[in-house]
Amino acid sequence: MKKILSVLLCVSLLLSFSSLAFAEEQKEPPVLFVAGMNTRELVFLDDGSPAFPPSGDRITSSILSAIVPLLVNGILMHSWDGAAKALCKAANGIFEPCKLKHNTTSLYNVGIQEKPSDTTSAEVYENGGEYFFTYDWRFSPLDTARLLNERINEILANTGCEKIRLYSHSMGATVVLSYLDLYGYDKVDKLLLTDSAFQGMDFVGELFSGKVHVNPVSLTNFVCDLVYGTDYAWVGGLMRFLKTTRITDAVCKLANDVLIKNMIDTVCEEMRDFVYMLPGIWSFCPAKDYPACRRFVFGDTPDEEYRIIVFKNDYYINHVQARLKDILDGALADGIELAIVASYNRPAIPIVSSSVNQSDGMIDLKHASAGANCALFDKTLGAGYKQAINCGHNHLSADHVIDASTCLYPEYTWFIRGIAHSSGCSDDDAFCDWILNYDGQPTVHSDPRYPQFFNYDRDTDRMTILGTAS
Numbered sequence: 001m002k003k004i005l006s007v008l009l010c011v012s013l014l015l016s017f018s019s020l021a022f023a024e025e026q027k028e029p030p031v032l033f034v035a036g037m038n039t040r041e042l043v044f045l046d047d048g049s050p051a052f053p054p055s056g057d058r059i060t061s062s063i064l065s066a067i068v069p070l071l072v073n074g075i076l077m078h079s080w081d082g083a084a085k086a087l088c089k090a091a092n093g094i095f096e097p098c099k100l101k102h103n104t105t106s107l108y109n110v111g112i113q114e115k116p117s118d119t120t121s122a123e124v125y126e127n128g129g130e131y132f133f134t135y136d137w138r139f140s141p142l143d144t145a146r147l148l149n150e151r152i153n154e155i156l157a158n159t160g161c162e163k164i165r166l167y168s169h170s171m172g173a174t175v176v177l178s179y180l181d182l183y184g185y186d187k188v189d190k191l192l193l194t195d196s197a198f199q200g201m202d203f204v205g206e207l208f209s210g211k212v213h214v215n216p217v218s219l220t221n222f223v224c225d226l227v228y229g230t231d232y233a234w235v236g237g238l239m240r241f242l243k244t245t246r247i248t249d250a251v252c253k254l255a256n257d258v259l260i261k262n263m264i265d266t267v268c269e270e271m272r273d274f275v276y277m278l279p280g281i282w283s284f285c286p287a288k289d290y291p292a293c294r295r296f297v298f299g300d301t302p303d304e305e306y307r308i309i310v311f312k313n314d315y316y317i318n319h320v321q322a323r324l325k326d327i328l329d330g331a332l333a334d335g336i337e338l339a340i341v342a343s344y345n346r347p348a349i350p351i352v353s354s355s356v357n358q359s360d361g362m363i364d365l366k367h368a369s370a371g372a373n374c375a376l377f378d379k380t381l382g383a384g385y386k387q388a389i390n391c392g393h394n395h396l397s398a399d400h401v402i403d404a405s406t407c408l409y410p411e412y413t414w415f416i417r418g419i420a421h422s423s424g425c426s427d428d429d430a431f432c433d434w435i436l437n438y439d440g441q442p443t444v445h446s447d448p449r450y451p452q453f454f455n456y457d458r459d460t461d462r463m464t465i466l467g468t469a470s
């Protein structure tokens, strides 16, 4: 009898273990989408009114209050200093609620609402088993990573899962990288990093060292792209006419040699307590530009009052951004699956020299792809170009714009031509779903439907295979 009982006990134990194992097997790790900058708007927390983006009224009143001093100083008194101060007054009026104190806390009672209760905002917190993480973009990604850690723990506790899949967009990658650096790899199962700011943007490297330059070609491309397919498409034709007749060149030369040259120092000084005090924006400064930018804003020896912000910036740039390879290599060694997706072939904001770079309109492709060798915007690598590193695969895009062999992870990096930063399409969603649900480490060779290079068509809103150079 004893024997029968023990056999029965064993069988029931085995059954319960196997059903447990079956239940474990069925449970896919949840996906947490770590959003880009300003996905949730900043509000005044006491009454919920908009802080950033600012209300239309605040924009109008700020601009109106600056027009008279700008005209009086610029045209009547020929005072560049006065005109620059008037311009900054308008900008300051618009951005005032975003200001941080020197200790990097908010100057006003401004932030994002923790758990939005209304239906629209609830979609950016949790929606049918999909999880979202949004944050106040003004703060250092290191500070935001602490909140991400809390959110991950909360989701894992609620779902009973041990691991999570992190899917980031843009600035989200700076937060994910900071999280991995601070908290390690134990709770992560997969990383999907799209249009990432993890290597910064040349745009910020230039602006934070006081360099502004309007490029006539970039300006033309930018405006044409902006009005494409809208009621103002005719403006694109006008811009191309102005470029061909060299009128744009003359206007840009005037802007660079007179306006910017005479106003830049005052503008930088006036913006010191606003833009330059945002650690979130500092995280976009590429490591190679950081020493020069730090010196430009804070001098050789930063004043005591800037100790906290400089410490946070130093730590993020030197310990997280500059260690991208170490952090991601560590993740891979720990069994985490990795995929990087970068978009390109959209004109960049034309107020810096680097606007000639290939980008998704916001982040330079060489940075978002972690090291692709790519041609400048509207150019190709040239007919005689040979792939830089021979790994036995073809990593040259069919449009001769990208050599992906120089990426940190050429087998795990995908490219979409023609999609703008922060936009997507249903084919792109399906592609990301494929990555997130792929069993194991997906590569650019895993599935013929999802090779390394895609083309997005704005007119049809569809993504097709671009393929490799023949």
Ligand SMILES: [Zn+2]
Residues within 6 Å of the ligand: 391, 392, 393, 395, 410, 411
């Ligand atoms: Zn390869």
